[in-house]
Structure formats: structure tokens, C-alpha cells
Amino acid sequence: MVTKLKIDGVKCIYCGGCTSVCPVTALTLKEIYIDIDQDTCTQCNACVKFCPVDAISLVQIEGQK
């Protein structure tokens, strides 16, 4: 089991807010989608709390390291 940050592309309105609250610059707004650097992300939850449309979550993925 491994925890990863996931963005729901159906919900995301590419407002860019998550990138500005991320303390470690793991998120980049690339025009109309968010690029996640999973290795840099510390899973601090700031972006999850910020998102105005609840598009971000930390999810458990099975069978992956």
C-alpha cells in the first residue's frame, strides 16, 4: 500500500490555488492541469484543504511502492 496525492480532473477548475499553498513546490499549474511531483510531495494536506471544489485527495493505492 502506498499513499499518493490525486487530483480529480473532472472537478479541477485549474485555479492554481493548490500550487500557491504547497510549501515544497510539488505542484505546478500547466495551463489547464496540475502536474504533481509525487516524490517532492510531503503529503502535508495543505492543498487538499485549500481546493475550492474538493478535487484533491490523498488516496491509498494497493500493490504499488
Place this chain on the structure above:
Amino acid sequence: MSGETRDVLGHYMEQQLRKHEPWDVIVVGAGPGGSIAARDCARQGLKTLVIDKRQELGTPVRCGEGLGQVWIKIAGLEYDPSWCLQEMRGAAITLHNGEEIVIETENRGYIIERKEFEKRLAEHAIAEGATYIVKTLVNGVIMDEQGCVAGIKCKNMEGEFEVKAKLVIAADGVDSQIARFAGIRTHVPVTEVDTGFQYYMTNMKIKHPNLIHLFIGNDVAPRGYVWIFPKADDKANVGIGITGWHEKTPKWYLDKFINEHPEYFENASIAELNGGCCPVTNPIKKPYAAGLLVVGDAAHMVNAIHGGGIGNAMEAGRIAATVAKEAVEANDFSEGFLKLYNDRFLEIRGNQLNRVVKVRKFFEKLSDADIESLHSFFKGKENDVLTFSEGDKLKTFASLFARNPRLAVIAAKTLLTG
């Protein structure tokens, strides 16, 4: 297939990037801050390149689109019907108990069309000689041996490039990364950002088509407000900004508001949806580094009470351009020289923005009942609300509020600090 790569895309964007390399100035971001800086740089004869990651300037909109006429003047712009839509003559503020306070003001404003506005600003800058490139993401800065920013790294459909410049102006908005690449911390704690969500709606019934409408109250918008900014008699940006984390999203609160107000929305419908983030905190302490100036939202130059930042970004862009010209003339891009930018910004606007943060902290501590008693102090002097929210005469207001013991304590802890 052999390993040969086909050259099918052409190189026009790359040619443009190289046109005057090394550039005097590279501006990252063609929002209001960046394009005004670029216009002024180019007008003063500096070789100026502007790079934006978006493929169409002005979209997606992340803004309520309210702009005071004073800012239009400060930015050196003129009324333009292509982007100045509905004239605003003040505000109607509705408290949680339904009481409405109408403030008419001499300082008029417009609800603007940002999709047009940002294109016009780019056109002005290009007419002055600036070069623009779009759909190009800046993903790093070049640092020289002395640790001075000496250009940018970017990426687009034609490839990856390094482009040299004497000075970089980071006007890359709230999702700013350029300053971070140069070692300046620009991320905002999640407790100090407004998270915003907005619909553009048409076929509404707008009570006061020439006033901005604000609705406050903890059930309406916790630590924030709902706004209706009319773009025409029956069309408006209907949005919400709330601060910090709450059980429900801003979209949830806005949807509730719309359902509870059929008098505005009964026959209305959504023609656009957007959202965004406003830093509602102090401007960053050091919006410069060797070879770099940081402008606008990227440096948190936003009014912490209402979240407006278009005007501040443009004003900072103008200050940055004058310092850019002086730096090029002196051939000095050191931190010591560029500090001039922050000194001037603080004097012209920054100190005021810092005072506004105090007013914000004051408001954040108020309950709905406190807001009502606060209202009694402003009865018949509604214009004072504006003075107060601009961070002026804080001591005078604090002693006025001292007549109410609870407000006195809150004022002492917020308005009268440091």
C-alpha cells in the same frame, strides 16, 4: 524509422525568444502586473520579452473583475469600452440579519472584462516595442556564478530553451514559482489565503445594477463574503471567497446562497465558472533578489480586506519598470541596488497594504453580533467604512470602537499592534 527527427513545427517562437538576446528585461507572466511593467520598460527603450504559459491571454479568468477608476489612472490607462463594462457607484452590503447598508462613493469603478483587458494590455506593450510569447512555461531561472538571476529556462512545443536577460521580472501571479526558483519563499499558509469560487450568470434580476453587492455573515461565507458584481443590468459575476479550511467548500456555500435568493436567480443560468486563490496576508518582505524583481500577486501585493489585486499589481509593475531602467543605466543588478524597488513600493502602497492586514485581522475576530454593533458606529457615516477598510486612521477608529468593551479588546489586539 531512423533516429532522424522531423522538423515539422517551425521555429518562430524560438526566433522571437532570441530576437534581442541578451534581453534587458524578461517579464514572466502577462497578467496586469506583467503587461504594465512590460509596457513601461519598452516605452523607456528597454529590450523587453514577455513570456506567458497560457495560450490565450486573459483566460481562464480568476477574478471578480472589479476595478476602481483610480487604478486605471495610476496604471496610465484610459477608459476603453472594450473592457470597462458596467460602472459601479458604490456598494450594497447585506448583513447576516438581512439589513442592507448602501455606500455610494465618489471613487467610482467598473466591472471589467478581463479577457479583453489583458489582451489590450499586451497590445499596448507590444505597440511600445515589447516582444510576447505565449503557451511557454518558464520552469527555471539561470543563475550566474555570483548567484545573480541571469535569465530563464522555458519549455514549449518547439523545445526547451535558456534565454538570457539582465533582469527578470516575476509577475507570475499567485501560483508563482519564479521567485521560488531564486530562493524567495512565496508560498502562502493555507490559513492566509482566500479560496474563491465564482459563476458568471446571466438573466438575473439585479437589485442595484450599479452597485457591487456584498453579503456577509458566518452562515453565508465563513471569514469571507459572497459577491455579486454586475457586468450588465442582468449579468454578473456571482462569487464567494472564504478563508481557511471549513467543513464545506466555497462552492457549497455559494450554491446555498443562490438557492436561498430566488429574487436574484430564479430565471438565471450559468455561462461560465471559475475560481482561484487570493493571498490575504502581508506583501512578502523581500520582493527582489540579485537580477530579479517580484510584482503583483506573486509578491502577495493584494488588499487583504477585499482581495483586490489588479490595481496593486499594475502599480508595482510601473515601479518595477522605473527601477529596471535605472538598473540598466547603472548596469547594476545587485540586491543592494534593486532594494530600491521595495523601498518605493512600501512608501507608495506597501505600508498601506500592511495596515489593511490589521483591519482584516480585526474583522476576522468579529462575530455576527459584533458586526451589528460595529455598524452602529458607522450609521450615517457610511463612507467611513471605506476609509477604515483601506487601513487609514486606524487609531481614530480604535478609539471610536473603544466605547464597546468587546470591540475595544479586539481593536487593541489587532489595529494597534506594532
